[in-house]
Structure formats: structure tokens, C-alpha cells
Amino acid sequence: MRFRNRVLSSIREEDIVALRPHLREVLVARGQVLIPENTRVTQVYFPSTAILSSVIVLLDGRQCEVSTLGTEGFGGGLACLTGEVSTERLFAQIAGGLITVPADVLKTRALASPALLNLLLQRLQASQVEAGQGVACNALHEAPARLARWLLMTMDRIGATEFPLTQTYLAVMVGVQRTTISGVANRLKQKGLIGYSRGQVTILDPAGLETEACECYAVIRNRSDALGLVDRHD
Structure with missing residues (x-):
């Protein structure tokens, strides 16, 4: 059985057969919180067309992104496997579809299937690499x-x-003020690299935009390519 989510599509047939009765397709709205911070994970989320974001929420309400998840990943996996509470908030950054599975079902199957456990851990490691690269990026590279x-x-x-x-979401993802995002986005727009209007972003020149990006894009991209998790959009 093929799924748009690449992690699900990589699971062995016998494991999918065991999980299939528990899989549910759902639609999520933009901004919908799937896993609140400091709670136990009851469902694990595999994006199909939705894009999810995991953020740290500070005491004053400000947010900083830890990772973004699309078809190459899944949300709530680490807390699911460890049984610990999730310290991060997981929400839908872009509305769309995803597939859910109860956390206890996935954990039980993973503990019974070394192949499934290895696949999940491999993807979680890739996500950790991305998160670490993001920390370095936010600290050392310009907006x-x-x-x-x-x-x-x-x-x-x-x-x-x-x-x-929206510019508000972009500011959270990049880790800057909304006014900074407005100026930066306008510069990219003036160079003909992107279009931006009423909360809608259009990549007009992917190759040109890549020349503007820091080295972190290639590092993360190469990691995903090695795992066969993301298709390049040409």
C-alpha cells in the first residue's frame, strides 16, 4: 500500500497490515494544535498534504520553531516511543491531510518489529540533525x-x-520579528525570486532562491536525499 507520506510508504507490508486497522485520514486547519506542549502524546501524525511545525513556547508566549514536518516525517514520534510528555507544541502550519495512528498502537508494534523501530529511529535522527542545523542557522546566519x-x-x-x-508564521519559523520578515520578503520579491500577496507565497525562481539560501539548506537537503525522503521540485 502506497502513501503520500514517505515514512508510511517505507514500512514493511507485514507492519502496515498490523497498523492499517488503526490508521485514520483526517483534515487539519491552519493553526490547529495537534499536540499541546507538556502533554502526553496519544496520536502520532503522518502528514500527507499538511505541513506541521513543532515549536517551543516561552513563558511570555513567544514561539521558536524546532522543526518542520512534511511527507518526509511524522509528529509526536519521540514522545510516543519514550512515553514521556512532549515539551513542544505541534500544530498545522499549512492546512491539509494527514494520517493518524494511536501512539500506544505504534509503540507496541515498533517494540515487536525491529525493522519498524529502526525506520522510525532513523527518521527521528534525521529530524534531530535538521533541528541542530536549524539552531546553528538561526544563531549564525542572516535573516x-x-x-x-x-x-x-x-x-x-x-x-x-x-x-x-502569513508573515506572522514566517516570523516564527525564521525566528525574527514580523517587521523584519516584511523587509526581507520584499527584497526577495524585488529580485524576482518570490511572489508574496495576501498570505500567499509563490516561488518564482527556485534556483535563484537557492543561491540566496545559506549552506544549511544543502546540508538538510542532502540528508533527506540520502534517506530518500523528499523529492526535489524542479
């Missing part, structure tokens, strides 16, 4: 390069050059 990197990664995940994103 224009970070925005270019993040837009390219979103394009890869969603498999399209046009997607809805």
Missing part, C-alpha cells in the same frame, strides 16, 4: 538566507511552488 532556506524546504515538502503562509 534573508534563513528565509530563503526555509521557503525552499517548504516547497520541497509540499511539492508545489505556491503555498499559504
